[in-house]
Amino acid sequence: MMTTANARPADALRADDRPVSTRTPSAGARKIGGVAGWVDDRTGAAKGVGYLMKKVFPDHWSFMLGEIAMYSMIIALISGAFLTLWFVPSMGHTVYDGSYAPLRGVEMSEAYASTLHISFDVRGGLIIRQIHHWAALMFVVAVVVHMFRVFFTGAFRKPRELNWVIGSVLALLAIVEGFSGYSLPDDLLSGTGIRAMQGFVQTAPVIGSYLVYGIFGGPFPGEAIIPRLYSAHILLLPAVIIGLFTAHILLVAIQKHTQYPGPGRTNDNVVGFPVMPVYAAKAGGFFFIVFGVIALIAAVISINPVWGYGPYDPSPVTAGSQPDWYMGFADGALRLLPGWLEFTALGYTLSLNIMPGALILLPLVYVVVGVYPFVERWITGDDREHHLLQRPRNAPVRTAIGMAGITMYSVLMFAAANDIMAIKLHMSINDITYFLRTAFFVAPFIVFWVTKRICLSLQRADRNKVLHQRESGTIIRTPEGAFFERHEGLSEYERWKLVDFEPVAPIQLEQRVDANGVEKPLTGKDRMRARLSRFYFKDAVQPVTPAELAAAHHDGHGHEAIEAGEHAGSVHR
Amino acid sequence: MNEQDTTRAGDVLPAEEFGAEAVRLDQGHVVGHGGIPEVFQNPGLPPHAPRTTDLSEAAAKRAEKQVAALFALSIVGTIVFVLAYFLVDIRATTYVPGIGVMALQHLLLGIGMAAALLGIGFGAVHWAKTLMPDEEVVEMRHPMRSSDADRAAVVQTLTDGGEAAQINRRPLIKYTLGGALGLFAVPVVLPVLGGLGPMPQKSLSLTFWNGGPSGPGEEPTFTPMRLMRDPENTPIKASDVTIGSVFHVLPEGLLDLEHGVLEEKAKAAVLLMRLDPKDIKVQKEIDWGHQGIVAYSKICTHVGCPVGLYEQGTHHLLCPCHQSTFDVTQDCKVIFGPAKRALPQLKITVDDEGYLVSAQPFREAVGPSFWERG
Numbered sequence: 018m019m020t021t022a023n024a025r026p027a028d029a030l031r032a033d034d035r036p037v038s039t040r041t042p043s044a045g046a047r048k049i050g051g052v053a054g055w056v057d058d059r060t061g062a063a064k065g066v067g068y069l070m071k072k073v074f075p076d077h078w079s080f081m082l083g084e085i086a087m088y089s090m091i092i093a094l095i096s097g098a099f100l101t102l103w104f105v106p107s108m109g110h111t112v113y114d115g116s117y118a119p120l121r122g123v124e125m126s127e128a129y130a131s132t133l134h135i136s137f138d139v140r141g142g143l144i145i146r147q148i149h150h151w152a153a154l155m156f157v158v159a160v161v162v163h164m165f166r167v168f169f170t171g172a173f174r175k176p177r178e179l180n181w182v183i184g185s186v187l188a189l190l191a192i193v194e195g196f197s198g199y200s201l202p203d204d205l206l207s208g209t210g211i212r213a214m215q216g217f218v219q220t221a222p223v224i225g226s227y228l229v230y231g232i233f234g235g236p237f238p239g240e241a242i243i244p245r246l247y248s249a250h251i252l253l254l255p256a257v258i259i260g261l262f263t264a265h266i267l268l269v270a271i272q273k274h275t276q277y278p279g280p281g282r283t284n285d286n287v288v289g290f291p292v293m294p295v296y297a298a299k300a301g302g303f304f305f306i307v308f309g310v311i312a313l314i315a316a317v318i319s320i321n322p323v324w325g326y327g328p329y330d331p332s333p334v335t336a337g338s339q340p341d342w343y344m345g346f347a348d349g350a351l352r353l354l355p356g357w358l359e360f361t362a363l364g365y366t367l368s369l370n371i372m373p374g375a376l377i378l379l380p381l382v383y384v385v386v387g388v389y390p391f392v393e394r395w396i397t398g399d400d401r402e403h404h405l406l407q408r409p410r411n412a413p414v415r416t417a418i419g420m421a422g423i424t425m426y427s428v429l430m431f432a433a434a435n436d437i438m439a440i441k442l443h444m445s446i447n448d449i450t451y452f453l454r455t456a457f458f459v460a461p462f463i464v465f466w467v468t469k470r471i472c473l474s475l476q477r478a479d480r481n482k483v484l485h486q487r488e489s490g491t492i493i494r495t496p497e498g499a500f501f502e503r504h505e506g507l508s509e510y511e512r513w514k515l516v517d518f519e520p521v522a523p524i525q526l527e528q529r530v531d532a533n534g535v536e537k538p539l540t541g542k543d544r545m546r547a548r549l550s551r552f553y554f555k556d557a558v559q560p561v562t563p564a565e566l567a568a569a570h571h572d573g574h575g576h577e578a579i580e581a582g583e584h585a586g587s588v589h590r
Numbered sequence: 591m592n593e594q595d596t597t598r599a600g601d602v603l604p605a606e607e608f609g610a611e612a613v614r615l616d617q618g619h620v621v622g623h624g625g626i627p628e629v630f631q632n633p634g635l636p637p638h639a640p641r642t643t644d645l646s647e648a649a650a651k652r653a654e655k656q657v658a659a660l661f662a663l664s665i666v667g668t669i670v671f672v673l674a675y676f677l678v679d680i681r682a683t684t685y686v687p688g689i690g691v692m693a694l695q696h697l698l699l700g701i702g703m704a705a706a707l708l709g710i711g712f713g714a715v716h717w718a719k720t721l722m723p724d725e726e727v728v729e730m731r732h733p734m735r736s737s738d739a740d741r742a743a744v745v746q747t748l749t750d751g752g753e754a755a756q757i758n759r760r761p762l763i764k765y766t767l768g769g770a771l772g773l774f775a776v777p778v779v780l781p782v783l784g785g786l787g788p789m790p791q792k793s794l795s796l797t798f799w800n801g802g803p804s805g806p807g808e809e810p811t812f813t814p815m816r817l818m819r820d821p822e823n824t825p826i827k828a829s830d831v832t833i834g835s836v837f838h839v840l841p842e843g844l845l846d847l848e849h850g851v852l853e854e855k856a857k858a859a860v861l862l863m864r865l866d867p868k869d870i871k872v873q874k875e876i877d878w879g880h881q882g883i884v885a886y887s888k889i890c891t892h893v894g895c896p897v898g899l900y901e902q903g904t905h906h907l908l909c910p911c912h913q914s915t916f917d918v919t920q921d922c923k924v925i926f927g928p929a930k931r932a933l934p935q936l937k938i939t940v941d942d943e944g945y946l947v948s949a950q951p952f953r954e955a956v957g958p959s960f961w962e963r964g
């Protein structure tokens with residue numbers, strides 16, 4: 018519960034509300050009212066529901082990314098519940114006698130046999146299996162892209178750091194959930210994936226072999242791993258995911274959605290559409306669209322045709338085994354890490370050629386992602402609430418850091434396909450691997466620099482547009498014979514979008530004085546922070562001020578005003 | 591929950607929402623010494639531009655028909671689904687240009703379902719966009735933090751509660767409770783950890799080639815074993831192995847096991863190749879083989895995929911998982927890729943009948959590394 022010191026006369030607002038309909042309610046409405054009244058008599062829910070139905074959501078295409086993630090998760094839940102009716106999570110041996118002729122008479126696990134049964138003998142089974150897998154892939158993609166949106170617009174800033182952390186955990190769990198599901202059918206491809214996972218775990222220092230025997234209930238593959246993955250996949254992980262997701266969405270409602278800067282939008286309002294009816298129709302309709310698109314893809318594009326791979330067996334060779342895409346970066350890291358990183362001393366083996374890619378990378382990525390808001394906040398010292406998003410260009414260093422991170426990730430993704438690239442490009446796989454090893458370290462710096470330059474020039478272009486309006490392409494000749502290009506005016510609404518961001522400057526190192534007037538020495542931490550702040554803000558481009566605009570108009574050319582000087586004012590303290 | 595203030599667009603918004611210490615970002619930048627004299631003012635929401643459906647009843651009628659058509663499409667989709675479910679044979683296939691042969695029922699169910707869903711979805715969105723109000727509404731925010739009084743009250747309630755329970759005055763209770771709660775994790779966690787699986791003991795370092803089943807606690811004694819074709823389970827004569835050939839091999843008896851076939855295969859799988867002895871560069875490799883026939887573990891020393899692509903020209907073995915490459919002429923040492931160790935060699939010879947047999951078990955653990963493998 019919150020109390021708000023709010024001195025605004027509420028009546029004035031009410032007076033402006035949509036007029037209440039004075040028509041007598043229809044029979045249908047009365048019936049709804051009756052049922053709702055019954056519930057409300059017992060729960061008092063009307064107030065909360067009424068509040069929710071009037072809640073305002075801002076509209077932007079990039080806000081739909083989170084919705085896609087939410088909807089594909091729900092679709093995976095629904096289709097997954099369907100699959101549990103027939104799937105048998107057992108590695109017990111059986112001989113297949115279903116209707117898929119090529120595998121009839123083949124020995125296999127019950128898990129694999131039941132997956133074949135779902136695919137060939139349950140009506141509608143294949144479409145649901147494919148929907149489940151496509152929804153899972155869509156879920157992970159949407160989560161990741163949603164995360165990019167939040168990052169590049171600064172939506173993770175106070176008060177939303179907590180939700181950013183919850184989101185990072187969700188992204189990690191989504192991947193684990195996907196991997197556990199991918200492994201369930203116990204086909205040759207996914208079994209090879211589990212085999213690799215076993216190899217990863219076995220390399221953990223000191224306890225590796227104990228971990229493996231614990232996870233597999235004995236020697237690999239054993240008979241325990243599928244039932245265990247199953248309970249993780251359909252019970253433990255979904256429970257945690259749903260719990261975190263609920264917290265995530267509640268926080269969005271409590272904190273209200275952020276919005277992009279624009280005319281009429283401020284840091285303490287939300288401009289958009291109320292849930293009833295517009296947002297409900299759009300968001301509800303969008304659920305059906307996402308579901309429909311997944312169903313369409315599932316109808317025509319085959320995914321994970323497990324019958325083609327055969328049952329898992331540790332000895333046959335799987336050519337070109339590829340995990341689902343979200344595991345690609347870890348797989349790529351494993352391909353890039355050179356073998357000489359394995360060391361043996363005093364009879365013990367430390368496999369630094371495997372551990373970093375297999376056991377450390379995944380959690381590490383999400384730890385780095387999770388702490389970013391706190392790092393940025395420490396550097397900027399900004400303790401205010403932010404509800405207006407930033408255009409990515411207006412935070413050039415953050416945008417560049419994000420792009421550098423994506424670059425590292427992409428290099429690893431490419432590395433996971435080094436064999437395919439070698440074949441397709443007719444290049445030696447050795448050369449590609451050496452190239453990617455170098456690229457992993459060099460490319461992020463290049464991308465950082467290029468992205469930052471692009472952001473700064475976009476910002477300058479914005480300034481230019483405000484100061485010199487828009488070039489119309491019309492050249493006008495004055496009576497004196499001079500030529501100039503006619504500039505069209507920006508409306509104040511268009512201009513506002515270009516100037517509504519904060520001027521920033523690096524924090525200055527100041528000698529601090531304590532209560533007794535004694536100078537406190539600068540600590541290494543202070544210096545570090547000042548250095549980082551310079552790194553973030555030293556070449557920040559500032560928004561145009563009315564004074565600059567006036568000056569630019571005054572003197573028709575006014576080019577010197579394009580780049581504003583450094584403002585000594587320190588917003589970020 | 592915050593109280594809700596919904597105002598119509600264009601209202602004048604109160605400025606004092608965030609109190610004196612917070613900064614109004616929309617209204618102005620914080621001006622430091624020598625800073626900006628003045629900033630642009632937020633112009634407020636632009637005037638609302640009506641849609642054609644707001645202006646013309648005919649356009650609105652047209653939109654209504656479009657929405658209805660989309661909902662009707664959804665109904666048709668559901669009918670297609672139901673008909674396909676009952677009438678189409680589950681084994682019937684059809685050819686789809688660009689895709690290939692597909693299960694007909696699967697295709698129709700999917701398309702019917704997609705139409706049923708997309709009809710509803712696009713219908714609802716089109717309805718919202720054309721006929722529902724498109725004037726934006728403004729809702730106010732409030733700072734997230736509770737008032738100081740509320741915060742203090744929570745702290746007070748907590749301290750009062752502790753006080754009333756006398757937790758600080760009775761350390762005996764405080765510490766025993768802490769201990770009991772802390773230890774209660776044990777009955778929850780112990781059965782899980784204890785029951786997960788057996789200790790590995792030596793089993794990661796043993797294989798079926800040691801003389802039989804090699805699970806935890808088993809101590810096979812070595813006897814020479816025939817090399818058997820996988821999966822035919824037939825013995826191999828040295829004369830069958832011509833130069834350039836590769837055989838997938840398992841130890842005799844493994845495929846006849848009642849239990850643990852896959853577990854033993856995962857360690858004992860072997861590749862058998864014959865090279866011209868002149869091409870072999872390592873004396874041990876020649877000594878452990880038989881006239882240029884050599885046997886190596888098939889389990890990659892990286893993370894354990896079966897190594898299986900043999901390039902006859904170069905005598906390289908390639909692992910399909912992460913492209914580790916092993917040179918068979920150099921005792922299967924790693925010449926490229928992320929693996930560190932050579933594939934372990936199995937010493938072989940021939941028995942009286944001319945069949946290939948093992949001469950000793952593997953001398954080191956096969957497969958991926960682990961801490962105590964030595």
Ligand code: HEM
Nearest residue numbers: 093094097098100101104150153195198199201251255321
């Ligand atoms: C929300 C995230 C989820 C993700 C990312 C996910 C992912 C996957 C994947 C990739 C597969 C392999 C499917 C295949 O190609 O055959 C799978 C299988 C399976 N999933 Fe899920 N899943 C999710 C949720 C659920 C839930 C909530 C359930 C049950 C209530 C479930 C039940 C199953 C079952 C029974 C299978 C094996 C059946 C089969 O493969 O045909 N899943 N999952």
Ligand code: FES
Nearest residue numbers: 890892893909912
């Ligand atoms: S498992 Fe063979 S290279 Fe990774």
